Amino acid sequence: MHAIALTDRFARVRELAPGMTISLVVAAAATFLAEHYGAPVLLFALLLGMALNFLSGEGSCKAGIEFTARSVLRIGVALLxxxxxxxQIAELGWMPVVLVVTLVVVTISLSVVAARLMGxxxxxxxxxxxxxxxxxxxAALALAASLPNHPQKERATLFTVIGVSVLSTLAMITYPMIARFFELTPVESGVFLGATIHDVAxxxxxxxxxxxxxxxxxxxxKLMRVAMLLPVILVAAMITRMQGADPASGKRPPLLPLFAVGFLVLACINSTGWVPAMVQSGVNDLSRWCLVIAIAAIGMKTQLRELAAVGIKPILLMVGETVxxxxxxxxxxxWGIKP
Incomplete structure (x- = not known):
């Protein structure tokens, strides 16, 4: 029995290896380019992956690419x-917490309404x-992993990743100018930048x-905003459960996905202060690599002509959300909600 199980595992590894290997190679190339040209690494991984989308068709790489886009993504989110x-949250007091919770709830709520009004x-x-x-x-990748399966979900996810990466890079350049224009103090400038720019880097x-x-x-x-990922994932998971069983597996998804449980557990462990800096840095690096590898795989699953067909409305939606x-x-x- 054990020999059969071991044989099945080796067969599964051989099946996944080609697709996972090419995803890792694309991620390494994207990291090299990002370090030398200063652009977001996830954007490079996405574009390079899309250039190799022929690999996700029928062939030896398909299974590994599917696995990487789904399972490796969830591991990366958990490690966040x-x-x-x-x-860290307690040090700034309750005002920034109120600000972060308010902006997350209001922004997502209005985005849902705006999306519906735009069709x-x-x-x-x-x-x-x-x-x-x-x-x-x-956040786009984590939410995509939690939301119900839909024929257009991967295209919507990719478009969102591209959009927030570009907008975040523009924000990094322009938002410090806005802070200076309004003559914000160093602490107020930090709150403004941390509460408005999309990506941590x-x-x-x-x-x-x-x-x-x-x-x-x-x-x-910014890390306070990252912490809001867990309750938002929980809401997304509840929506998914309300949709009924997953057509692919025939099972209702769990109320709290396993990767969200991992996210919470690691945050609690990290809060004890017992985690050595070297271990913390290593886990953060591993999380980043998992996300880069996963987005490379998602890119390989996407056709350029599908993204080109999205039109102007999604672009206006994301720009409107950012403004x-x-x-x-x-x-x-x-109004005084600041440190």
């Missing part, structure tokens, strides 16, 4: 929990709104380009 501690499914609004309000491409870049204090505050506020987020944060800070 190691970026967060409860102490899209509500879930597309949740996907783009979550990516805008929480943590960019990582761009928050860090923008914050520390202004000052060390601004960079520290921006990073912590709304900036206006909302400035308004809340003006």
């Amino acid at each position: 929990g190691m970026r967060i501690t409860l102490g 899209f499914q509500r879930l597309f609004g949740m996907l783009t709104g979550g990516a805008t309000a929480i943590c960019g491409a990582s 761009q928050v860090v870049g923008a914050g520390y380009s202004m000052s060390t204090e601004t960079g520290d505050v921006a990073t912590v506020v 709304f987020l900036v206006a909302l944060v400035l308004l809340l800070m003006h």
